[in-house]
Amino acid sequence: MQRNRIDLVWSALADPTRRGMLERLAEGETNITTLAAPFAMSQPAVSKHLTVLERAGLIQRTRKGREHHIRVDPRPLAEAGTWIEHYARLWQEQFDAVDAYLKARSGKASNRKAPTRKTSNRKTSTRKRTSSSKRTRERKPR
Amino acid sequence: MQRNRIDLVWSALADPTRRGMLERLAEGETNITTLAAPFAMSQPAVSKHLTVLERAGLIQRTRKGREHHIRVDPRPLAEAGTWIEHYARLWQEQFDAVDAYLKARSGKASNRKAPTRKTSNRKTSTRKRTSSSKRTRERKPR
DNA sequence: CCGTTGCATAACCAATAGGTTATCTATTGT
DNA sequence: ACAATAGATAACCTATTGGTTATGCAACGG
Numbered sequence: 001m002q003r004n005r006i007d008l009v010w011s012a013l014a015d016p017t018r019r020g021m022l023e024r025l026a027e028g029e030t031n032i033t034t035l036a037a038p039f040a041m042s043q044p045a046v047s048k049h050l051t052v053l054e055r056a057g058l059i060q061r062t063r064k065g066r067e068h069h070i071r072v073d074p075r076p077l078a079e080a081g082t083w084i085e086h087y088a089r090l091w092q093e094q095f096d097a098v099d100a101y102l103k104a105r106s107g108k109a110s111n112r113k114a115p116t117r118k119t120s121n122r123k124t125s126t127r128k129r130t131s132s133s134k135r136t137r138e139r140k141p142r
Numbered sequence: 143m144q145r146n147r148i149d150l151v152w153s154a155l156a157d158p159t160r161r162g163m164l165e166r167l168a169e170g171e172t173n174i175t176t177l178a179a180p181f182a183m184s185q186p187a188v189s190k191h192l193t194v195l196e197r198a199g200l201i202q203r204t205r206k207g208r209e210h211h212i213r214v215d216p217r218p219l220a221e222a223g224t225w226i227e228h229y230a231r232l233w234q235e236q237f238d239a240v241d242a243y244l245k246a247r248s249g250k251a252s253n254r255k256a257p258t259r260k261t262s263n264r265k266t267s268t269r270k271r272t273s274s275s276k277r278t279r280e281r282k283p284r
Numbered sequence: 285c286c287g288t289t290g291c292a293t294a295a296c297c298a299a300t301a302g303g304t305t306a307t308c309t310a311t312t313g314t
Numbered sequence: 315a316c317a318a319t320a321g322a323t324a325a326c327c328t329a330t331t332g333g334t335t336a337t338g339c340a341a342c343g344g
Contacts, residue, residue, distance in 0.1 A: 007156050014152035015302085026232035033320065045303055047322060052301090066311040066320045074233035081226040088223055090168035091216035157332085175290065187333055189292060194331090208290050208341040 005057060006083065009076050012056040017041070018049050022058065022072060029071040147199060148225065151218050154198040159183070160191050164200065164214060171213040 012018055017039055024035060036046040050070065053059045057076040062069045154160055159181055166177060178188040192212065195201045199218040204211045 004158075007158060010152050010156035011301090014149050014156060016146075016149060017302095022229065022233075026229055026236060028236060031320080041302090042304065043321070044305085044323080048302070051322095068321070072233045072236060074230055074236075077226055077230050077233065081223065081230055084219055084223040084226060087164065087168055088216055088219045091164075091214045091219065094168060094170060094214060094216075153331095159332090173290080183332090184334065185291070186293080186335085190332070193292095210291065 005076065006080060008052075008056040009058065009080050012052050012058055013080075015049070015052075018053055021049065021053065025059065025070065025072040029069050031067040031069055033067075035070055147218065148222060150194075150198040151200065151222050154194050154200055155222075157191070157194075160195055163191065163195065167201070167212065167214040171211050173209040173211055175209075177212055 013022075020039065021035055024030070024038070032046065032050065035050075036043065039046060050059065050061075054061065057073060059070050060073050062071075155164075162181065163177055166172070166180070174188065174192065178185065181188060192201065192203075196203065199215060201212050202215050204213075
């Protein structure tokens with residue numbers, strides 16, 4: 001359910017295989033077979049990862065005969081980096097402010113014990129969904 | 143199938159609702175109800191998003207009575223930003239090199255070389271799949 | 285004491301992600 | 315001409331994601 005480019009960029013980066021590919025591409029343009037070699041997965045799986053990277057705009061392909069040459073496009077990453085930098089600064093200010101506040105008002109160390117939630121036995125919930133329910137959902141066995 | 147922290151950070155950022163929450167949190171700590179107000183979704187959905195952000199280390203909660211106060215933790219973002227910056231620089235160099243190479247050879251004599259890695263097929267995949275197929279999978283109608 | 289509020293949790297569902305095997309096409313080397 | 319190679323694609327599977335409704339439950343405010 002990706003709405004826009006930056007969603008695609010971040011979900012593309014969220015996979016270690018795809019990050020590995022991008023890291024490898026920092027050394028230079030390659031064809032797909034070479035790029036895929038270090039990864040213990042089937043060729044179609046690699047192809048799917050490359051499709052994800054391409055749809056995020058992070059790579060470009062060039063066909064040379066039967067080989068597809070892949071190179072990285074740094075521009076979407078620059079955008080993502082800009083977003084991070086912008087908010088990292090704001091968040092850091094926020095974080096520092098709270099931290100300073102806490103330090104200023106408390107000379108004491110932590111007495112932060114857990115709130116001790118009583119082991120609620122809600123497992124006995126019979127899901128009793130009163131008869132006035134609109135959507136009577138039936139349990140389906142799986 | 144998230145392996146490590148940075149995967150969690152990036153998949154957390156890949157959702158516009160969660161980014162919206164983080165942006166809101168740049169203005170300061172709030173409770174969950176206030177934070178959730180702008181988003182047209184149920185309260186449990188908000189709760190799940192917050193769980194995702196928390197597991198990525200991007201937020202911290204503090205219980206104050208029945209309210210949970212949320213504040214942002216900028217440190218994981220700093221890590222993510224470092225990763226991006228590092229590779230953005232390498233990728234930009236790569237991109238510029240290829241660009242220069244293309245310009246040089248289309249225009250005039252090159253004073254700058256591009257790496258042009260030969261397709262060194264290390265480990266040419268021996269996934270030949272001889273025609274004697276093992277698992278004949280049957281189509282199952284859905 | 286009792287109703288309301290703030291939030292979490294359980295159970296469910298549809299859609300997506302990431303993997304597989306099998307097969308297809310286009311190109312290449314001989 | 316033809317076998318091998320590079321890669322995409324189709325069909326399938328399972329686990330995860332992002333949403334829902336119903337319910338549990340502690341804390342608050344009379």
